[in-house]
Amino acid sequence: MENIVLFGGAFDPVHNGHLRMANAASFLLNADVVFVPSKSPRWKNPTVGIEHRLKMLTLAIRQNGISGTTISDFEIKSESAINYTIDTIRYFVKKYPRKRFFLLIGADQVNQFAQWQEPEEIIKLATVVYIPRPEIKVDEKIAKRFSIEQLPYNHTGEVSSTKIRNLQSLDMPSSVLDYIEKNHLYYIEKIINIMGKERYTHCLSVAHLARS
Secondary structure, eight states: OOEEEEEEEOOTTOOHHHHHHHHHHHHHHTEEEEEEEOSSBSSOOOSSOHHHHHHHHHHHHHHHTOTTEEEOOHHHHOOOSSBOHHHHHHHHHHHOTTSEEEEEEEHHHHTTGGGSSSHHHHHHHSEEEEEOOTTOOOOHHHHHHTTOEEOSOOOOSOOOHHHHHTTSOOOSOHHHHHHHHHTTOTTHHHHHHHHOHHHHHHHHHHHHHHHO
C-alpha cells in the first residue's frame, strides 16, 4: 500500500485495545500498519524488558491475523538512551520516500503532543491521527494547532496496559495471557505469593480446562 501507519508504544503489555486501534487505522486509512515497540520510551518506565514485550506483540499480531501488519525493531536496536518519535519517522521517511505516513497515537497523548521532541517537524513528515476514548477529553486547541486528526471510530471498552498489570482487565489475546502466565509476568508473582505456587498451578490448570 501507499500509506503506512506507524504505531509506537511500550506495549507493556499489548492488549486488544491496541489491536482494535491498528485494525481501525488500517481500514480507515487504507494503510499498512507498522508496530514500533519502544525499548526506552520517554514518558513511561516499562515494567518488563523489551524481549518479553516484543514476544507478546508478535504473538498478538499472529493470533489476531492482521494483514499488512509488521513489527519494526528500529527503536529496539537504537543506542539512544531515549527513543524519540521524530527519529523513528525520519528513518522511515528516508527508507520509503514514496510512501505517505500517518502516526497513530493514543487519545491521552494528544494533550501532551506539544511536549514531544520536535512536534513541528513530526507533523511535516507524517499526519498525526488518534482514536477517541470516552474517558479522555482531548484538548481541541492542541489538536488544531498540530493538525491532529480524529479517526471516525468508536473505541469500545476502557482496557489499558495499566489495568492489565493491576489485574483489573484481561482484555488481551489468549496467546499473550498464556505467555504472561508461563513467564510469571506482571500480576502473576503477586498471585503466587498470595495463593502459593501449588494452589496457583492447580487453579491455572482448571482455568485452562474450562477455557478449552
